[in-house]
Every structure is written in C-alpha cells, then in structure tokens.
Amino acid sequence: MIVEKKIFEMPVLETLSGATIKQVRVGYETYGTLNADRSNAILICHFFSGTSHAAGRYAPEDVLPGYWDYLIGPGLAIDTDRYFVISSDTLTNLNAYDSTVTTTGPASIDPDTGKPYGMGFPLVTIGDFVRVQKALIDHLGISKLHTVMGPSMGGLQTYEWAASYPDMMDRIIPVISAANAGAWLIAWLDVWATPVRLDPNWRGGDYYGHPSPLEGLKQSLKIVTLQANHWQWANRIHGEAWAVDEVDPVQALANRYRIEAVLEGAAAPRAALSDANNFLYLIKANQSFIPGMGAGAKTAAEGLARIKARTLVLYAPTDQVFAAEWVRQTAKMIADAGTPVEMAEIEGEFGHLNGVMAMAPLGARIAAFLAR
Amino acid sequence: MIVEKKIFEMPVLETLSGATIKQVRVGYETYGTLNADRSNAILICHFFSGTSHAAGRYAPEDVLPGYWDYLIGPGLAIDTDRYFVISSDTLTNLNAYDSTVTTTGPASIDPDTGKPYGMGFPLVTIGDFVRVQKALIDHLGISKLHTVMGPSMGGLQTYEWAASYPDMMDRIIPVISAANAGAWLIAWLDVWATPVRLDPNWRGGDYYGHPSPLEGLKQSLKIVTLQANHWQWANRIHGEAWAVDEVDPVQALANRYRIEAVLEGAAAPRAALSDANNFLYLIKANQSFIPGMGAGAKTAAEGLARIKARTLVLYAPTDQVFAAEWVRQTAKMIADAGTPVEMAEIEGEFGHLNGVMAMAPLGARIAAFLAR
The missing domain is CATH 1.10.1740.110 (Rna Polymerase Sigma Factor; Chain: A)
Known part of the structure; x- marks a missing residue:
C-alpha cells in the first residue's frame, strides 16, 4: 500500500486554556475510500513517539511501513476495502525534524516573528490535539466517525474524542491506555x-x-x-x-x-x-490529561460517564506504562455509566509496546467489533 | 536499642580484579552479644542506598532508627537476646558524606596523594564487598556464621557469601533479590x-x-x-x-x-x-554481579550450585527492580543443585521496597527459620 502525506491547516486554533495559535498545520494520511454517505471513516490516533504513519509505505523501497501496517490494509482487520482510515500528526509531535511529519509546536516558526516559538508556544493538551482532529474531520465533510481508535497516547485521544464528542462516533477502541496518568505515571x-x-x-x-x-x-x-x-x-x-x-x-x-x-x-x-x-510539551500534555477535558470534565469518572460509543478496550497484562489494573478500572468506570464495554488482552514480550508490535492476534477480534 | 558505630580497617585489600587498595575502612554496628562458642552471629548486608545502620538509634533523640529496626532487637524476629548481629558499610557506599557512615571509594582520600581518589579508585564488585566483610568476620574471631541475610543489594551479597564461602554459614535469607541483574536491570x-x-x-x-x-x-x-x-x-x-x-x-x-x-x-x-x-561505582558493582564471583564462578547457575546453606528466599510479587519471576528462577537454580530452599512473599504497597518497609508480617517466619 503506497500512501501519501497530506497537510491540514487551520488559520487559528483556540486552545482549551484560551490561547490562540495561528496557522496550525498537521500532516495526515488516509487509506481506503470514503463511501457515499460518509459513514465508513475510522480515525487512528498515534502514540507518544509516533506519527500519522499508521500503515503503508511512501515509496516501494521504504524499509519500514507504518506502525500498524499489519492491521490496516486491503483484507486486513481494519479493511481498507470497507473503511476509510484517517491518521493525523498531533500538535507538538516529537518527530519535528522528520521530513514526513508536519506538526505545530515549540519547534515551529511563529508567523509573527519568523523565528521558532520555543517556550513562547502555549502549553497544549490532549484536548487540543483532538480539537485539531475535529477540525480535520469537519474539513473532510464527515459528521460521524465509524470508529476512533489508537494505542497509548492514541488511546488517550480516543477517550477524549468519545467523552468530549460523544455523538460523533459509534465505536471506540482504546489500546494500552488508561483514562489518565495518575501520580505514578x-x-x-x-x-x-x-x-x-x-x-x-x-x-x-x-x-x-x-x-x-x-x-x-x-x-x-x-x-x-x-x-x-x-x-x-x-x-x-x-x-x-x-x-x-x-x-x-x-x-x-x-x-x-x-x-x-x-x-x-x-x-x-x-x-x-x-x-x-x-518532547517536554508532549510530556506535559500526557501528565495533564483528563478524558472529556475538551467538554469541561474535571475528573476521569466525570469524563468517562459521558461516553456513548460501544467500547473495546485492548490492554497488555505486562504493561509498565499503563498498568493493566488501571485499564480495567477505566473500563469499569465506562461500563458503570451504562456503556457496553468489551476487553481483550494483548500477549507478547514487549510490555506496553505489545499494543504497537504484537496486535496481530487481535485482528479478528477488531474486525468483528468493527463489523457489528 | 542504642547502638554505636565502630570502624574496621584493613591495611590492604586485593580486589577480585587484582587491584590493591590501602587502608580500607568501613563502618559496622553490632547488636546483641557473641556467645561463648561464637556460633550465634548473623550478618546483615545492606541495600543499594542503605548503610550499616540496620537497627537501633545512635542517641535516644534520633528520629529514625535503622531500616530493619522492627525486625532486629530484644524479643524481635532477629532476637538480639539470642543472636549477635553484625552489619557493615560496603565499599563505595552511596552515603559518603553521612557522618555515621565510613566507607572507602572514589570519594575517599588516597593515602598516597592526600587527595580524593576520584576515577583513580579501582572498580570494585559485590565480590569485593564480601571480601571486606569476610576480613571483618575473621577479625571478630568468627569462623562460621549462623546466618547471612539482607535486602536487595544485601541479597546479592548474601548470594555471594553463600556461593564463595559455602561452608561459612548454616543459613541464608536473600530478600528481594535475584541472582543477578540480567539485561533489563x-x-x-x-x-x-x-x-x-x-x-x-x-x-x-x-x-x-x-x-x-x-x-x-x-x-x-x-x-x-x-x-x-x-x-x-x-x-x-x-x-x-x-x-x-x-x-x-x-x-x-x-x-x-x-x-x-x-x-x-x-x-x-x-x-x-x-x-x-x-553512586556510579555502586551501579557498576550491581550490573556486574555474578554469585560466586569471588570463587571464580562465571555464571549464576555455576555460582548458585556452590551454595550449601539452607535458604529462605523472600520476595515481593510487585517488585519492579528484581522481578518475582527472576527470584523464583534463582530459587529453582539453588534447589536444582540439591540445597533446600523455602520461599515466602512480601505483601505491601511499596513494590521492591516492601523488603525494607513491609517485612513485619514475615517476622515469625524468619524467627522460625533462624531457630531451626
């Protein structure tokens, strides 16, 4: 699958904390085709050190494909013959000097000064990442997503989507992520x-x-x-x-x-x-996350109770970033508020990264969840 | 229990790697009384950031007692009415500027130059720590220890004692430690x-x-x-x-x-x-440990097979320094070579540090093991 990077630009982003950022640009990729009633779009949110390159190769000679290439493609679990898959770079993406990444953050040029923002860039949150994605989805003419999903920080964005825009998707699949960091993380x-x-x-x-x-x-x-x-x-x-x-x-x-x-x-x-x-801005964004922060939620329980989308939570029992017990607690909070939640474990020798590297055995489960 | 710090000095230590260190000095404490046939001595080895202050207070107004004070004392699990307990500072102890600690390491004055050794101090190993303790035990006129025990790096020293001097103790109690660090640690x-x-x-x-x-x-x-x-x-x-x-x-x-x-x-x-x-020297000593290194063992299995002392292994299921599975593997290697091994778990909310902070419920088990 050969993929092409595109750029989405917002003239102005107003952040949750009230700052304004001009000329916000983020890269994105799409796989598959949007159907006529625009009902088959799956949004993939990337992990902390990841990018929008979730699947495919930019050129046949690329050594490595996108990180979930074994899940996303024609006939695969996230079947691009059926679904239109969208994946975008977050704000303040770590890989700022990767030529395939477009992001807006401290390393970006401030259009007012012609110099990098540096510490002058406002602090941004996972809620702001999702606000930019929401603008991209609007721009693509999609009013309701089939599914929102992603691993780790991608799972945080998934919770944020479902809690802040509960009517905008039918399903969510947060992978290897609990609702928030807690004191330990x-x-x-x-x-x-x-x-x-x-x-x-x-x-x-x-x-x-x-x-x-x-x-x-x-x-x-x-x-x-x-x-x-x-x-x-x-x-x-x-x-x-x-x-x-x-x-x-x-x-x-x-x-x-x-x-x-x-x-x-x-x-x-x-x-x-x-x-x-x-990198430091990303850390702050992850530390400060509360699901539903974009809709004003002040606690994880409050945000998770807003979720309406059917939920499949995938987690790794050996995870040392988001401990399995926290993930189960998150799932319980969603279920306690009345939303159906399924769970499945990811096996493998990579701990947290099982959610990136070792998801192949979960393919059938994901495909079935998407089809229902 | 009021305790007094004493100093042990060796004119020359020859390290396992063949370096010589002059005027090696380490602090030590003793609790209880050595009996007439010198058969009731228990050696306690301290953890990475610890010192020889395992029990008691130097003065009644001290806020904190030694780290295992709730285990060591008259009528306690390690009963100083019955046992003579010895605890010594290791070489290159972390707490070099603590007035109650005496250690020899990079921060010590080189007697040849009158200046701190710095990086001129030879790298030392857990095997060298035990070699100094062996000299101390000889100095005290003790030819066989009742028990050697300690938490974490103290457990490494315990394995080293039992593997390098297998006839010098009847029992060992390694706490929260596996036989060696492995690639992860x-x-x-x-x-x-x-x-x-x-x-x-x-x-x-x-x-x-x-x-x-x-x-x-x-x-x-x-x-x-x-x-x-x-x-x-x-x-x-x-x-x-x-x-x-x-x-x-x-x-x-x-x-x-x-x-x-x-x-x-x-x-x-x-x-x-x-x-x-x-601190950096201590890290290297922990990275490079192999039980029985003082006797020339090249692998953990080889060293552990030399152990003859009855063994009680205590470990914390939630340990994130020495994982429970590694500790069980260590115990299995000792048992496979024919030495009796018992195991018990340490509960608590402190992970690895349960072996320092939360050992009280293990007191009866320890007392029974010591008495047998």
Missing part, C-alpha cells in the same frame, strides 16, 4: 524529561540557533523505550554480553554492556529527528 | 546513572574541589526511589494534585504536580549526603 513522565532538562544545551528551552540538547534527548528517548518495553524482550540479550568484544565492562566505568549500547544505538537516530521542547 | 541501572553523567558539574568524575554534581545526583536518586516503589504507593497522592496551591501545572512548563515535588523533596537531602562517583 506523572512521576515517570517527569523522569523521561529529566535528561533533556539537565543537558546544558537545553538552555531552558532557548536553544534554536544554538547546538541542540541532543545528548539529553537521546538519553530521554532511551528511558522511554526501556519503560515501554519489558524484561522479556531484554532477555533476548544475554545479561553479561559486552557492547564490544574484548572490552570488559568491569575494567572501566565507561565500558558498556550490550543492552546499554543497543538502547543508546536505537535512541541516537531518533533523537536527531526529534525536538527536545516538543 | 543492567539497562535500568544505566538509566539511574544518566542524570549524574549529564550534569556538567560531574566533569567526568573530576569534581572534587569544584561544585559537585548535586542536581544530577538528586535527579538520579529520584529515579531510584521511584523504581524501587510502586504505583500502589504513589496512588496515595491524587494524580491531579498540584505541588503548590494556585499554581496550575498546565499554566507553565515548570509548574509541577505534587508527586513530582514529593520525589524531588525526598531526593534533595539524600543527594547532599551522597557522592556521585560512589
């Missing part, structure tokens, strides 16, 4: 931010035109990857294996184990395409 | 080290006589505390609670949630008493 998100803040090149966010805080961002992304994964995955690497043959980690403080080198090696190229301020 | 230990390394004041370890990397160390200790705990503990703090009333975290990037302030507030005074290089 708020603290871990702060840990993720710590290396960026410690990097002297960060300069309190004022680094545009200077060397960027690449080392801090690399270390931050290393932590994100590790926490989103699981020791079952790490066990593939023998614990005592050295990063470099003949260079014993016990001989010098700087000598590394292979797992340390693997994580740093994976983080380095990602950091080069990412913006440190966008 | 090696990677997390590297995450703990990351903030120190990013602090420009760290200067590659050469900061003595300069401002110390206090901010990095504080952030590192924040991560240690969080990972050693559990969301059941964090849930005491309502996720949406703000650090400062009227200062909304969604209004500015620097505005914090209460859980962030709580963790930073707890880490700051600890960082002031700790040394950043000692």
